[in-house]
Amino acid sequence: MYIADEVLKDREWISEKIKIGEQMLYLTQKEVISLGLKEENILNLTRDALIAHGTKEYEMPAKIGIHPFKEVFFHAMPAWVPSKMAAGMKWIECYPYNPEKFNLPQTTGLLVMNDVASGCPIALMDSAWITAMRTPAVTVLAAQALHPDAETFGMFGCGVQGIEHVKYVVHVLKKLKKIYIYDIKEAAMDDLIKECQPLIDVEIIKGDNPEMVTKSCEVLSSATIILLDPLAEIKDEWVSKGQTILPCDLNTYFDPVTSRRADKYIVDSKEEHELFAGMGYFPDGLPEIACETGEVIAGVKKGRENKDELIVCSNIGMSVCDVVVGRELLNRALNEGVGVKLPL
Numbered sequence: 001m002y003i004a005d006e007v008l009k010d011r012e013w014i015s016e017k018i019k020i021g022e023q024m025l026y027l028t029q030k031e032v033i034s035l036g037l038k039e040e041n042i043l044n045l046t047r048d049a050l051i052a053h054g055t056k057e058y059e060m061p062a063k064i065g066i067h068p069f070k071e072v073f074f075h076a077m078p079a080w081v082p083s084k085m086a087a088g089m090k091w092i093e094c095y096p097y098n099p100e101k102f103n104l105p106q107t108t109g110l111l112v113m114n115d116v117a118s119g120c121p122i123a124l125m126d127s128a129w130i131t132a133m134r135t136p137a138v139t140v141l142a143a144q145a146l147h148p149d150a151e152t153f154g155m156f157g158c159g160v161q162g163i164e165h166v167k168y169v170v171h172v173l174k175k176l177k178k179i180y181i182y183d184i185k186e187a188a189m190d191d192l193i194k195e196c197q198p199l200i201d202v203e204i205i206k207g208d209n210p211e212m213v214t215k216s217c218e219v220l221s222s223a224t225i226i227l228l229d230p231l232a233e234i235k236d237e238w239v240s241k242g243q244t245i246l247p248c249d250l251n252t253y254f255d256p257v258t259s260r261r262a263d264k265y266i267v268d269s270k271e272e273h274e275l276f277a278g279m280g281y282f283p284d285g286l287p288e289i290a291c292e293t294g295e296v297i298a299g300v301k302k303g304r305e306n307k308d309e310l311i312v313c314s315n316i317g318m319s320v321c322d323v324v325v326g327r328e329l330l331n332r333a334l335n336e337g338v339g340v341k342l343p344l
């Protein structure tokens with residue numbers, strides 16, 4: 001059987017640090033964070049992953065999952081990105097009621113990374129931080145491609161994702177003058193401002209209501225809650241031509257009418273959106289998909305073609321991004337001797 005030289009070279013490098021087949025590296029969330037990946041690093045890694053996806057140089061079957069109750073899911077998210085020698089799988093849950101009921105995050109999970117030559121697991125690490133970082137990276141890279149001159153950005157949902165979106169967006173939308181935020185919880189907005197305003201020069205403004213934020217911003221994103229029945233809090237009549245809407249919460253927060261009437265409905269992964277549609281998350285049907293986010297980032301398909309286009313770009317999350325970030329974390333951890341080696 002033929003194994004490419006670079007795969008064998010990679011195995012050689014890994015085996016200098018860990019006994020492949022006998023051990024794996026375990027990284028806690030604290031250790032993952034301690035490896036020092038900054039927003040610029042995550043943006044570069046995520047861009048590479050999106051380009052690999054857009055140019056079809058990857059393998060990533062649509063998520064499979066289990067659903068112990070209504071509105072909750074666990075997803076298995078495997079991916080292989082050859083350009084990064086990144087092979088692994090994220091196992092993640094989405095429990096929307098966790099914050100209220102258990103004072104726990106909506107999303108927690110683990111990422112397994114594997115040696116490509118032998119297939120052996122070589123690392124297990126927290127994936128909540130990776131998810132919290134690569135998700136805003138995807139949103140803002142799409143914003144940069146679709147609306148680079150935007151002066152206003154609006155964020156609905158000021159939790160884990162909302163906070164990171166605000167931190168990430170200033171790296172790519174260089175003309176931003178104002179960021180509007182909105183959350184049903186006043187305290188979440190206050191916490192976001194407290195954490196983010198000292199870090200960024202752009203003024204962060206607390207929105208009075210969703211309508212005010214929608215009408216004040218060229219680019220909008222939402223990270224609230226994913227439900228089977230859309231909340232449709234953002235009324236279609238508030239949305240105008242020329243806006244760019246980037247939901248992270250699938251079909252929940254914006255009125256689904258907007259996605260259906262948009263000039264372009266772009267998604268990170270057609271297969272993933274079709275899968276969620278099959279699970280019932282698009283009760284009125286999946287809008288017609290123009291192309292994929294990675295294709296726009298890679299320059300394979302056109303994004304915005306004129307300033308009046310209303311564009312909705314829905315990114316539900318792709319494991320190509322997780323394994324590419326995970327591989328960089330693994331490299332750093334092996335180089336720096338971070339983490340605990342556990343016997344297999």
Ligand SMILES: NC(=O)c1ccc[n+]([C@@H]2O[C@H](COP(=O)([O-])OP(=O)(O)OC[C@H]3O[C@@H](n4cnc5c(N)ncnc54)[C@H](O)[C@@H]3O)[C@@H](O)[C@H]2O)c1
Binds near residue numbers: 105106160225233
């Ligand atoms: N697309 C992706 O790749 C991806 C990745 C991770 C999480 N998510 C999704 O993003 C969403 C947010 O995740 P998180 O980790 O930031 O959760 P979180 O619980 O930390 O934050 C969610 C925030 O949304 C607010 N919110 C809830 N309902 C609202 C409403 N109707 N109007 C305004 N605000 C509302 C909550 O008060 C909370 O502050 C979840 O739906 C999650 O599943 C998507």
